[in-house]
Each structure stands twice: as structure tokens, then as C-alpha cells.
Amino acid sequence: MSNLTPPQPPPVWTHTPEDVLRLTKEAIEKDRQVQDQVAKLSVSESNFDTVFLALAHSDALFQEITEPLSFYQNVSPSKELRDASNEAEQLVRDFGVESSMRVDVYNAKVAAQKNIESSGRKLNPEEQRLVEKMVQDGARAGLGLPEEDRKQLTTWKKELSQVCLEFSKNFNEENGFVSFTLEQLKGVPEDVISGYVKRTEDGKELYDVTHKTPDIFPLFKYAQSAETRRLAYESFEARLELNSPLLDRALELRREIASLLGYKTWADYVTEIKMHLQFLTDLEQKLRPLGLEERETLLRLKADELKARGEPYDNEFYLWDYRYYDRLHVEKTLSLDDALVKEYFPASVVVPAILGIYQNLLGVRFYEVKEAQTWHPDAQMFAVWAADAKDESDFVGYCYLDLFPRASKYSHAAVWPLLPGYVRPDGKRSYPLAAMVANLAKPTPDRPALMRHDDVVTFFHEMGHVFHGLLSRTQFSRFHGTSVARDFVEAPSQMLENWCWEPKVLEKMSRHYKTQEPLSAELIEKIVKSRYVNVGLFYLRQLFFAWFDLQVHTHKGKDKQDATALWNHLRERISLVKGGKISAGQGSFGHIVGGYDAGYYGYTYSLVFAADMYSTVFKKDPLDPARGNRYRESILQPGGSREELDSLREFLGRPPNSDAFMKELFGGS
Incomplete structure (x- = not known):
């Protein structure tokens, strides 16, 4: 590879706070000029090239400049740079609201669509989809409303974006x-x-x-003292209490916007949810008896443990009991010690091993750029090429990994598609860049950074998003990578979690940090068996989040909903755990302002697709590159350029069904 140079340089990461704001404002002005040009077109001048292509290319260039600048707020060690990045994102969001409300641009789109139809010009399927989606954007934005209503919508949308941004900033800081x-x-x-x-x-x-x-x-998992776990949980739950009024305001604004647009609720505006509500209801009814049975088992374990320690038992199962007794149950029934398993997963072994598995499965190679410029010394940069790369056309894109915690960094695990892939006006390709941010355990004075098995699962999952971003191959940036329906966006990554429960994969990516020995067959068997222990309680917790999200977004009328009371009530009713001191736990529910509003159900709903894909294609041989190539071509490459069900039909050879998912939950694998 030493003789091949990427055809596209990576972005620079040396911006000052002043640069971030200046470059953002310049990008906004440039994109506004393109919109102005489109708006001035006469009806006869409006066509695919002058309207849809012009706007699509301008939007792609705008993303290329602004996305990396907005990313600083999640990872930069400099507060000044994070603040400037946050301010820049607010400018971008406000501009996005203004752009979405331009009637003159919308009129040009409508005229262009009519001219395309009357001229008989043949568009390819992705171009046709672009036209339909762009026109649909205007209709959903409320551009058919009277001017006064449009002004009110613009005001509310800008405030909503400010509130959501402040919520996210508090989350990071x-x-x-x-x-x-x-x-x-x-x-x-x-x-x-x-x-x-x-x-x-x-x-x-x-x-x-x-x-x-x-x-x-x-x-949460190991502290013997229930009082310690309680205090820790109450602190953890209340850590973002300051976000509670922000969420209340966001929900209020969403209700007002939906109502003005003619929808009964925000959930009706976001998506047609009847099918998903039925799915969640059915699943909850099936999981509840299983969860109650598991809860009784854990309660007996709690009673026995407290009796042995001479402590009183109150026959209650609390939020701070779940992880502790779940861990004890696994240790007792499977003799599986989570702390011992962790010793086999040093990050220095797991990360390259997982990259190696993905590379072989999907036919690519990662090459670390050692002297790369990044936002922090911890972040690594990789150039990604086709496995058999011969020239620059085999370049895939760039990937960043920023894996360890530090102050004021995004505190969970997520992937940012910082640059989309698409075809430029000159016909050449613009290449994607994806950044994974995680918070793996830190090294200690006597041990390297070790990963729990669930950390390994999370890493494998997030790398699935990275590869969706890298291996998508669309004509337009709008459809690139994970730009798919919200109840499908998680499915590819959820499917890939299955690898973390496959014996030969576990052996391949484990090495004891002292002996260098892989996991034994006995330990691997125990890990695999632990997958379905207390699965009812696990999924009921997911359903709690989904139901909270849907209930706050299907609330009607002007009356303010008590989100804290609803949060605590639903958690106890659905998750089957009692909470402690009332706290605003919803203030830490970042998904609700981060793009999953009225869509968190997608995490559970997409598991149906994930289980079906894995069971049908990969189960027989999960490391087979031929199956990996089929997945790459049918699922990853199209991105959102076609209906997700079409991609699934092509991959599966039939329409998807829920058989594999239900068998997993209620019959084991």
C-alpha cells in the first residue's frame, strides 16, 4: 500500500474557535446563494439539473464543511472550541429551518418536477427518489400554509433546535x-x-x-451494599436534572408544530406508528410473564444473599438491584465470572481483532495513518482501501477511532458520519469519513485497558455503523450510509452483534492479558449461554424507553404532561423495578432530542430484521467472505437510495419475518 495515496486528503483538525464560526458562516452564505439562484429560475428554466442537482450538490458541499466543525463539541478538550462548535451547529440548524421554509425554492422544485414528467426525461431510480423526497420535504415543512403560520413555524422550529442543542451540550459537559x-x-x-x-x-x-x-x-454490578448502589443510582439518574425543563419545552414545541401542520400528535407527524404500536404491545404481553418469572428468581437470590449476611429483606426489587443480582445469577447458574472474562479482552487485542474480522468479511483493509492530525492524541485515523487495491479508485474512505473517556467528551458510544460519499459534479467520487467515539475502560497502574464482554458487543455494534458509512455507494449524499428509515438504521449493526456470541469468533478476538491464551471452550460455552439469561427483563427495559418516547409524543392538548412522573411510573410498570427518590431520569434520555423522537421503538423493531438477516444468511458460516459480500452489496451499498424492504428482499431472497427474533427470545438460539 505504500505506493498508493488516497485520492482525497482527510480534513484538518487545527481550527481555532474563530475559524469554526467563520467557516460555518461562509458555508451558510454559499449555500444560501445557490438557493437564491434556484429561487430566481423561471418555470421553463426549472429542471432536474438546475434545481434538484444544483441543490443536492450544494447540500453535499455544505455538509462537508459544517459536519466536522459541529463535531468538535463532542470530542475537543478545549472548552472554547466546544462552545464555538456548539454555536456553529446552532447557526447550521437555524439556517436549516430557514431553508426548509423557503416557498420560492419549493415552487422551483414543484415546477421542475412537472417539467421532468412532461419532458419524458428518464431518471435513474435514485434520481427519481431524490425528486420525490425533495418535493415531499416542502409539503411536510408546511409550505402550503398561510404566511403568518409559516412565520410562527419558523420561530418554533428554531427554538426547538436551540433547546435540543442545549440538552445535548449539557449531556456532553x-x-x-x-x-x-x-x-x-x-x-x-x-x-x-x-x-x-x-x-x-x-x-x-x-x-x-x-x-x-x-x-x-x-x-452497579459489584457493590455489595444496597445503600451504596442506591446512592450511586440516584446520583446517576439525577445527573442531568437540569435537562428536565428543556425536555418539557421541546415536547411542548413539538406539539405546537404538529398541530399547526395538521397532525394530531408529533408522533403522527414523524411517522405512521400504528403497526409499531401493535408490535410493541404484542411483544410486551409476551415478555411480561417471562420478566416476572426472572424477577422472582432474582428476588429469591436477593433474599438468600441478605439472609446469609444477616440483613433485612423487604421483598422489593429496586432499580439498583437489577445489575447486581443479574450478575450474581449468571455467576451462580453458569459459574461465569464477569471480572475473569474481562481479563481475556484487553482493548489492544480486541480492537485490531474486530477490525480484522470486519476486513476479511467485507473485503477491505484498514491502514493506520500514524502521523495523522486529529482533535486529540487518543484519536486514531485509518485510511480504508479495498483488500485487493490496485489504484486510487479502490480507496474506500477514512475512519477515526476515539475510544477512551476523558473530561467533557461524549460519554457513551456512537458513530458520526462526518463526510458522506457521493458523486461530484465532475463525475469523480467524494469519499466518506466515519468517526467512532466510545468510552472503553481506562488502563490502571497494574492492568491494561480491559473490556467487559458487553463492551465488546457495543464496539462490534458501532463498527457496524462505521462500515455502513464507509461501504455505502450512492449517487447523492442525501442517501448515503445510515440515511435510512429509523426503524432500519440499527438493524445492520444489531445483526453484527451476533458475531460476539459465536464460539470461533470469541476465540479469535480474545487473549488473556497475562498468558496470551484465548478463551477456553468451557468459558466460551458459558458466555454463549449467558446471552439469554434474564432476557425478558432486558427487553422490557428497552420497551420502557420506547413507550416513554411514544407517550410523550402522542400527548394531545395544551395541558403540560409531568414527564418525571410518567418516567417513574412506566419504568416500574414495564421494567418491573421500583425506583428510588423521584428524579428527572428523562433528562439523561439523549435519544429523545438526538433524532429518535417518536422513533426509539426502532431499536427493538429493527431487531426483527437483524435476527432474520443473521439466521437466514450468516448463521451457517458467519466468517464467510462470500456472505459478507452479499451483505455489502444488498444492504450496505444502497444506503437509503431505495426502500429498505427492497434491500431486505434482495438479501434474504424473500420478504422479512419475525420468526427468527421470536425463536431467539422464547426458544433460545
């Missing part, structure tokens, strides 16, 4: 912690405790546990 003595942390593994900040206050030695996943989740 959250840096709280909860403190405990060593005695209170009894049961938490020493390697975890050694990563906590130790300090002295009033003569007492205290350990500060941040709300970051690698710090606080082990406490």
Missing part, C-alpha cells in the same frame, strides 16, 4: 460524581477502584466515582 469510602465500595473489583480519584475530606479517605460508564457501571 456533565462531569458530576458520587463519593464513597472504601468500606462502601466493598465487592467492587480492585482494578476498578484503582481507577477512581482518591482524596481526603474531613479526615476520611473518599473515592470519587464519575457518572462515566466505565466508572459507575461496575459499581
Whole structure:
């Protein structure tokens, strides 16, 4: 590969706060000029090239400039740069609202569509889809409404975007912690405790546990003291209480917007949800008996453990009991020690192993660019090429991995498609760039960075989004990669999680950090069996999130809904766990302002597609490159350029069904 140079340089990451705002404003002005030109076209001048192609290419160039600049707020160590990035995104969002409300541009689209139809010009399927979607955008934006209503819509939409952005900023900037003595942390593994900040206050030695996943989740699973777990959970739940009024306002604005657009609720505006409501209702009814049975098992375990310790038992199952007794149950029934399994998954082994599996399956190669310029020294950059690359046309794109926690960095795991792939006006390709941000456990003084098995699953899942972004091959940026229906966007990545439960894959990506031995067949068998332990309670928790999202977005009328009360009520009714002190847990539900509003059900609904794809095509040989190529061509390459059901039919050889998913849940694999 040393003789091949990528045909497209990566973006620079040396911007100052001033650069971020200046470049964003310049990009907005340039895109506005294109919209102005389109708006001035006469009816006879409006056609596919002058309207749809012009707008599509301008939009792609706009994304290329603004997306990386908006990304700084999630990863930059500089508060000034994060603030400028946040401000830049607000400018972009406001401009997006203004653009969506331009009647003159919409009129040009309608005229162009009519001219295309009357001229008999033949468009390819993706071009036809572009025309339909662009015209549909205007109708859904309310451009048929009177001018006063359009002005009101513009005001509300801008405020909504500001509120959602502030919610997300608080989410990223959250840096709280909860403190405990060593005695209170009894049961938490020493390697975890050694990563906590130790300090002295009033003569007492205290350990500060941040709300970051690698710090606080082990406490939920291992701390013997229910009081410690309760205090930690209450702190964790309340960590973004300041977001509660922001969410209330966002919900209120969504109701007003939907009503003005002629929809009963925001959920009706976002999507036709009747089919999905029925799916969720049916699934909850099937899962509830299973969840109740699992809850009774865990309650018996709790009773036995507290009796052995001479502590009182109150016959209640609390939020802070679930992870602890779930872990104990797995240890007792399968003799599976999560802390031992973690020793076989050092990040330095798992990350390249997973990359290797994906590369062989999908026919690509990752080459780390060692001297690459990034936003932080922890971030790695890779140039991605076809496995048999011969010239620059075999270049795939760029990938960034930013895997370890730090202050004011995005606190979960997600992928940002920073640059889309598409065909430029000169016919050459513009190549994609995807960045994965995660928060794997940090190294400790006596151990390297180790990953729990569920960290491995998460990493495998997120890499699925990376490859969807890299291997999509569309004509227009609008349809690139994960730009698919919301109840399908998670399906490819969810399908790929199955690899983390396959014996030969587990062996391939595990090496004990001391002995270098892979997981034994016995340990692998236990891990595989643990997949369906307490699966009812696990999915009921997912349904709780989905139902909360739908209920706040199907609320009608002017009366304000008590989101905190609803959050706590639904969690207890659906998840089958009692909460503690009332707190605004919904303030940490980032998906509800991050694009999954009235769409969180998609996480569960898309599991149907994921299970069907895996069972039908990959189960027999999950590492077979021929099957990987079929997946790449049928699912990844089209992106959103065609209906998702068409991609699924091509891949499966038939329409999808829920048989494999139901068998997984209620019959094991």
C-alpha cells in the first residue's frame, strides 16, 4: 500500500474557535446563494439539473464543511472550541429551518418536477427518489400554509433546535460524581477502584466515582451494599436534572408544530406508528410473564444473599438491584465470572481483532495513518482501501477511532458520519469519513485497558455503523450510509452483534492479558449461554424507553404532561423495578432530542430484521467472505437510495419475518 495515496486528503483538525464560526458562516452564505439562484429560475428554466442537482450538490458541499466543525463539541478538550462548535451547529440548524421554509425554492422544485414528467426525461431510480423526497420535504415543512403560520413555524422550529442543542451540550459537559469510602465500595473489583480519584475530606479517605460508564457501571454490578448502589443510582439518574425543563419545552414545541401542520400528535407527524404500536404491545404481553418469572428468581437470590449476611429483606426489587443480582445469577447458574472474562479482552487485542474480522468479511483493509492530525492524541485515523487495491479508485474512505473517556467528551458510544460519499459534479467520487467515539475502560497502574464482554458487543455494534458509512455507494449524499428509515438504521449493526456470541469468533478476538491464551471452550460455552439469561427483563427495559418516547409524543392538548412522573411510573410498570427518590431520569434520555423522537421503538423493531438477516444468511458460516459480500452489496451499498424492504428482499431472497427474533427470545438460539 505504500505506493498508493488516497485520492482525497482527510480534513484538518487545527481550527481555532474563530475559524469554526467563520467557516460555518461562509458555508451558510454559499449555500444560501445557490438557493437564491434556484429561487430566481423561471418555470421553463426549472429542471432536474438546475434545481434538484444544483441543490443536492450544494447540500453535499455544505455538509462537508459544517459536519466536522459541529463535531468538535463532542470530542475537543478545549472548552472554547466546544462552545464555538456548539454555536456553529446552532447557526447550521437555524439556517436549516430557514431553508426548509423557503416557498420560492419549493415552487422551483414543484415546477421542475412537472417539467421532468412532461419532458419524458428518464431518471435513474435514485434520481427519481431524490425528486420525490425533495418535493415531499416542502409539503411536510408546511409550505402550503398561510404566511403568518409559516412565520410562527419558523420561530418554533428554531427554538426547538436551540433547546435540543442545549440538552445535548449539557449531556456532553456533565462531569458530576458520587463519593464513597472504601468500606462502601466493598465487592467492587480492585482494578476498578484503582481507577477512581482518591482524596481526603474531613479526615476520611473518599473515592470519587464519575457518572462515566466505565466508572459507575461496575459499581452497579459489584457493590455489595444496597445503600451504596442506591446512592450511586440516584446520583446517576439525577445527573442531568437540569435537562428536565428543556425536555418539557421541546415536547411542548413539538406539539405546537404538529398541530399547526395538521397532525394530531408529533408522533403522527414523524411517522405512521400504528403497526409499531401493535408490535410493541404484542411483544410486551409476551415478555411480561417471562420478566416476572426472572424477577422472582432474582428476588429469591436477593433474599438468600441478605439472609446469609444477616440483613433485612423487604421483598422489593429496586432499580439498583437489577445489575447486581443479574450478575450474581449468571455467576451462580453458569459459574461465569464477569471480572475473569474481562481479563481475556484487553482493548489492544480486541480492537485490531474486530477490525480484522470486519476486513476479511467485507473485503477491505484498514491502514493506520500514524502521523495523522486529529482533535486529540487518543484519536486514531485509518485510511480504508479495498483488500485487493490496485489504484486510487479502490480507496474506500477514512475512519477515526476515539475510544477512551476523558473530561467533557461524549460519554457513551456512537458513530458520526462526518463526510458522506457521493458523486461530484465532475463525475469523480467524494469519499466518506466515519468517526467512532466510545468510552472503553481506562488502563490502571497494574492492568491494561480491559473490556467487559458487553463492551465488546457495543464496539462490534458501532463498527457496524462505521462500515455502513464507509461501504455505502450512492449517487447523492442525501442517501448515503445510515440515511435510512429509523426503524432500519440499527438493524445492520444489531445483526453484527451476533458475531460476539459465536464460539470461533470469541476465540479469535480474545487473549488473556497475562498468558496470551484465548478463551477456553468451557468459558466460551458459558458466555454463549449467558446471552439469554434474564432476557425478558432486558427487553422490557428497552420497551420502557420506547413507550416513554411514544407517550410523550402522542400527548394531545395544551395541558403540560409531568414527564418525571410518567418516567417513574412506566419504568416500574414495564421494567418491573421500583425506583428510588423521584428524579428527572428523562433528562439523561439523549435519544429523545438526538433524532429518535417518536422513533426509539426502532431499536427493538429493527431487531426483527437483524435476527432474520443473521439466521437466514450468516448463521451457517458467519466468517464467510462470500456472505459478507452479499451483505455489502444488498444492504450496505444502497444506503437509503431505495426502500429498505427492497434491500431486505434482495438479501434474504424473500420478504422479512419475525420468526427468527421470536425463536431467539422464547426458544433460545
